[in-house]
Amino acid sequence: MKRLITLRVNGIDEALSVEPGWTLSRVLREELNLVGTKEGCGGGHCGACTVLIDSKPVMSCLYLAIKARGKDILTIEGLKGENGALHPLQEAFVERFAVQCGYCIPGMIMTAKALLDDNPSPTEEEIREGLNGNVCRCTGYVKIIEAILSCAEERNVKSPSKEI
Ligand code: FES
Numbered sequence: 001m002k003r004l005i006t007l008r009v010n011g012i013d014e015a016l017s018v019e020p021g022w023t024l025s026r027v028l029r030e031e032l033n034l035v036g037t038k039e040g041c042g043g044g045h046c047g048a049c050t051v052l053i054d055s056k057p058v059m060s061c062l063y064l065a066i067k068a069r070g071k072d073i074l075t076i077e078g079l080k081g082e083n084g085a086l087h088p089l090q091e092a093f094v095e096r097f098a099v100q101c102g103y104c105i106p107g108m109i110m111t112a113k114a115l116l117d118d119n120p121s122p123t124e125e126e127i128r129e130g131l132n133g134n135v136c137r138c139t140g141y142v143k144i145i146e147a148i149l150s151c152a153e154e155r156n157v158k159s160p161s162k163e164i
């Protein structure tokens with residue numbers, strides 16, 4: 001039986017009627033039309049569905065929507081700046097040609113955001129380690145890691161103390 005819940009997504013409270021077994025990825029995509037969050041494997045193996053819950057990366061295909069009540073959910077759509085400007089990580093991915101088919105990219109970027117917020121100056125090794133749950137089926141890892149490194153370097157020059 002459906003239950004009425006409120007989820008806080010990208011800073012907005014959303015009232016929703018959900019089945020207890022619905023995953024967060026399903027609710028984001030099918031109830032809220034936030035289709036930037038992708039579903040790849042649907043089983044916790046690829047990271048395409050990664051969103052941030054209370055600033056931590058979570059695979060939303062494994063996370064029940066009702067469990068997310070009272071938490072802050074951030075999706076790729078929530079990264080856009082004023083007038084739809086790209087987030088610095090998105091800009092870095094574009095500038096470094098890190099996007100091929102694009103399917104893994106929202107999950108990569110959400111994971112990278114959590115990583116850089118936690119560790120503003122990661123080494124290449126730490127980025128590789130941080131992304132180990134995110135799979136790119138186009139195998140574009142080198143460019144993805146370069147993009148995250150360059151974003152971290154640029155941000156540390158411009159505003160070292162700020163969340164990315
Ligand atoms: S779709 Fe969630 S981990 Fe693959």
Ligand code: FES
Nearest residue numbers: 102104136137138
């Ligand atoms: S860019 Fe195609 S899956 Fe990563």
